[in-house]
Amino acid sequence: MTEWWQKPFQLFQSNIRIPDGDLDTDAATRLIDELGFDVWLLNAGGISYFYPVTGDDQEMSPALGRRASGDLIADALAGCRRRGMRLVARFDFSRLPSRFVRARPEWAFRTADGGMCEADGLINICPRSDYYEERVPEVLADFIDRYDVDGVFFNWLQFPVVSYTMDVYGTCHCDRCLSAFRDAHPDLDYPTGFQHDNHAALTVLNGRHLRALAERYAQLVKGRRPGTALFLADAPVDMVFLETNSPIAAGEHWWAHTPGERASAHKTAHPQTPAIVHSSHNVGLPYRLIGEQPAQFARYFAQALARAARPSAVVIGRPTTEHFSAFARSTPLLRIYRDNHELYAGLRPCATVAIVRPPGGTALASMQHRSDFTEYRGIFESLQQRHIPFDVLGAEYARELVERRALDRYAVVAVPSDAITTPELAAALREFADAGGELALTGDPSALGTPPDGLAVTRVLKGTRQLGGRFGARPDGRFGDRLPLLGTFWGVEGGEHDGWLLSEQAPFGPPELTYGNEQFTPYPLRVSVPHGRGRITLLPWTAGTTQRVSGLSSVADFIAGTVADRIGDAQILSAEFATSVEIVVGRSGDTLVIHLINHSGGRPERLIDPVPVRGRLRVPHRVAGDRPVVTSLSGAACEVGKDSDGLVIDIEVGAVEVIRVD
Numbered sequence: 026m027t028e029w030w031q032k033p034f035q036l037f038q039s040n041i042r043i044p045d046g047d048l049d050t051d052a053a054t055r056l057i058d059e060l061g062f063d064v065w066l067l068n069a070g071g072i073s074y075f076y077p078v079t080g081d082d083q084e085m086s087p088a089l090g091r092r093a094s095g096d097l098i099a100d101a102l103a104g105c106r107r108r109g110m111r112l113v114a115r116f117d118f119s120r121l122p123s124r125f126v127r128a129r130p131e132w133a134f135r136t137a138d139g140g141m142c143e144a145d146g147l148i149n150i151c152p153r154s155d156y157y158e159e160r161v162p163e164v165l166a167d168f169i170d171r172y173d174v175d176g177v178f179f180n181w182l183q184f185p186v187v188s189y190t191m192d193v194y195g196t197c198h199c200d201r202c203l204s205a206f207r208d209a210h211p212d213l214d215y216p217t218g219f220q221h222d223n224h225a226a227l228t229v230l231n232g233r234h235l236r237a238l239a240e241r242y243a244q245l246v247k248g249r250r251p252g253t254a255l256f257l258a259d260a261p262v263d264m265v266f267l268e269t270n271s272p273i274a275a276g277e278h279w280w281a282h283t284p285g286e287r288a289s290a291h292k293t294a295h296p297q298t299p300a301i302v303h304s305s306h307n308v309g310l311p312y313r314l315i316g317e318q319p320a321q322f323a324r325y326f327a328q329a330l331a332r333a334a335r336p337s338a339v340v341i342g343r344p345t346t347e348h349f350s351a352f353a354r355s356t357p358l359l360r361i362y363r364d365n366h367e368l369y370a371g372l373r374p375c376a377t378v379a380i381v382r383p384p385g386g387t388a389l390a391s392m393q394h395r396s397d398f399t400e401y402r403g404i405f406e407s408l409q410q411r412h413i414p415f416d417v418l419g420a421e422y423a424r425e426l427v428e429r430r431a432l433d434r435y436a437v438v439a440v441p442s443d444a445i446t447t448p449e450l451a452a453a454l455r456e457f458a459d460a461g462g463e464l465a466l467t468g469d470p471s472a473l474g475t476p477p478d479g480l481a482v483t484r485v486l487k488g489t490r491q492l493g494g495r496f497g498a499r500p501d502g503r504f505g506d507r508l509p510l511l512g513t514f515w516g517v518e519g520g521e522h523d524g525w526l527l528s529e530q531a532p533f534g535p536p537e538l539t540y541g542n543e544q545f546t547p548y549p550l551r552v553s554v555p556h557g558r559g560r561i562t563l564l565p566w567t568a569g570t571t572q573r574v575s576g577l578s579s580v581a582d583f584i585a586g587t588v589a590d591r592i593g594d595a596q597i598l599s600a601e602f603a604t605s606v607e608i609v610v611g612r613s614g615d616t617l618v619i620h621l622i623n624h625s626g627g628r629p630e631r632l633i634d635p636v637p638v639r640g641r642l643r644v645p646h647r648v649a650g651d652r653p654v655v656t657s658l659s660g661a662a663c664e665v666g667k668d669s670d671g672l673v674i675d676i677e678v679g680a681v682e683v684i685r686v687d
Contacts, residue, residue, distance in 0.1 A: 029175065033370050035063055037060070037064065037066065039344045048343060050097070050101045053104070054105055058108050062110075063109075064175070067101050067112060073085060082125045082128075098174075117181055118161050119182075119185050122147060122148075131200075132155065134199065135197055142194045144189070144192075149194070151197050152231075154201065161242070176254035178255075182238065196216055224395075239262055256301070261291070264298065266301050283328075286417050289417035294419060300332075302328070303337040305339050306338055306340045316351065320634050323680050324632055326358050327358060332611075338355075358680075373612055378439070379418050380405055381438065382419050399570045399573050400570045400573075401443075404584055407581040411582070411586075411604075412599070412600035412608050415439075423449055423453075433457075436462065436593065437464075442472035451473050460558060461557070461559045463591035463592075464560070467569050476517075478556075480518070482515050496528050498528065506579035508583060510527070510566055511570055519552075523549075525551055552565065562587060564587065602641075603640065606640065617685070617686040619685075620683055623637075623678045637677050638678050640677075644671050663675060
């Protein structure tokens with residue numbers, strides 16, 4: 026039996042913190058339906074509850090007294106049923122009003138000095154406390170017995186180590202957390218924060234505890250009401266909820282590819298678990314009531330859909346028309362999704378190239394894992410701008426990827442060396458190459474373990490002092506642009522190289538030797554060695570970082586060319602578009618589905634209005650089939666032809682285009 030959450034749906038989340046008890050639920054469900062959403066996620070409780078509750082550690086929203094029924098959840102559920110919509114109840118148990126916690130101080134998340142973490146009149150709760158172990162199951166049992174909701178969502182089932190204002194509290198020092206770590210690691214000192222050497226061990230231990238809680242809550246809910254969906258942020262149960270909020274911060278650029286990246290990393294690791302990519306109508310954590318850029322909102326949805334995820338949106342406050350200026354731009358895309366549910370129900374990634382991302386898809390997870398995404402993002406941008414379709418493999422899912430042998434379906438895997446965080450992942454990558462795959466590694470050659478046979482690292486150059494005045498080029502004169510080298514360079518001897526070499530260092534301070542330096546070291550910028558039935562290609566320098574920092578197309582071409590040359594007959598398609606167009610490929614049954622997302626216009630972090638881009642796709646005959654039928658799901662005009670290599674599609678991309686090839 027296929028459960029409702031395994032089918033396509035569009036989720037609308039409203040009233041995150043304190044819904045108005047006088048909310049007209051019929052008007053809200055009608056508006057949500059008109060906007061194109063069919064599942065409503067509504068706050069049920071946590072800080073205050075929106076249905077009748079009793080107990081000295083709970084309080085109802087005072088606005089409920091002004092409702093005729095006195096029960097917002099019952100009214101919302103009835104309104105959803107009248108319109109054929111589904112209702113999911115949202116709980117957040119991470120904080121409680123301070124007076125409740127002061128009466129039960131053993132529930133509190135404790136800092137290293139024994140203090141409680143208090144903000145906005147609320148105190149953080151430790152997930153190992155009896156509140157999570159005993160009180161939460163009682164609340165859930167009472168709620169699920171009362172209401173026949175379609176799902177239950179747990180927000181922030183985490184150890185709350187950071188506040189919403191980004192105050193870092195460190196690790197929890199309550200008696201239970203200290204005891205749990207001591208029992209698991211008797212020879213290790215308890216970590217005080219993210220930078221402590223033993224923090225990784227605590228992160229793993231805490232993750233196991235949170236998964237055990239989630240499984241226990243799932244058994245409770247489903248035991249009382251089978252068929253009720255359970256989902257959490259970042260943790261796969263029935264569904265996984267992936268947030269993509271974008272901050273406004275001086276000197277920081279939001280990563281434009283967060284929605285698609287997070288969906289792809291999840292789907293490659295957990296292909297059977299539906300993903301919800303949640304996009305906020307508001308901007309970032311400190312800006313709950315700020316309207317998002319309308320064109321940007323369509324880009325959020327497009328990236329989610331292209332990666333086989335369900336779209337989700339949130340508006341803070343009452344669901345009323347003045348909150349929805351961004352939805353007008355997104356409605357055409359949501360209509361494509363709604364009109365093609367069968368196609369999207371079966372959509373699966375089919376790229377033959379993958380990039381391994383360092384662990385941590387959220388800001389909190391990144392801090393916990395101490396991840397640096399610069400190298401990875403430079404590789405990502407290089408492939409995206411050169412229209413090489415790829416999937417993302419999240420290193421935090423290394424165990425699942427290894428167990429599922431997820432690497433087996435790729436022809437090329439590109440990996441920055443700092444993404445290889447476990448011996449198991451390193452072994453899986455070596456096994457991938459041994460079985461015939463093409464592995465491209467940037468950065469430290471030793472990240473795979475012992476350097477590949479026949480190679481030796483004989484020199485390491487780092488920073489401007491050692492790399493300034495150097496460049497990478499072909500000394501035979503056919504080198505085109507001279508490549509900068511930022512970060513670190515590992516001098517490798519052995520293997521095969523294609524003539525790209527590191528130069529000697531020339532003086533680069535005034536008065537400069539303006540005639541340059543034509544002396545070269547023997548160290549290559551790209552070297553490859555056979556490995557079993559496959560090959561390992563090294564770019565023994567932080568090439569991704571160089572691209573990300575410099576933005577030079579010459580560096581992007583070098584990285585993308587390394588991958589393109591190794592795809593061979595596994596190529597899905599090629600394209601002739603401006604670099605602003607992102608191409609994502611998937612299959613639904615025998616149908617090839619191509620999403621074209623236009624990232625032009627505006628600033629790097631937000632679109633204002635994309636500039637229409639015209640270009641061409643080429644799909645080889647072996648991929649397109651003998652008699653392909655091409656359809657633009659938006660109804661855009663496209664010219665379809667054939668040449669000796671395959672199918673040719675000429676099309677103009679506005680914001681988003683979706684093409685199916687049957």
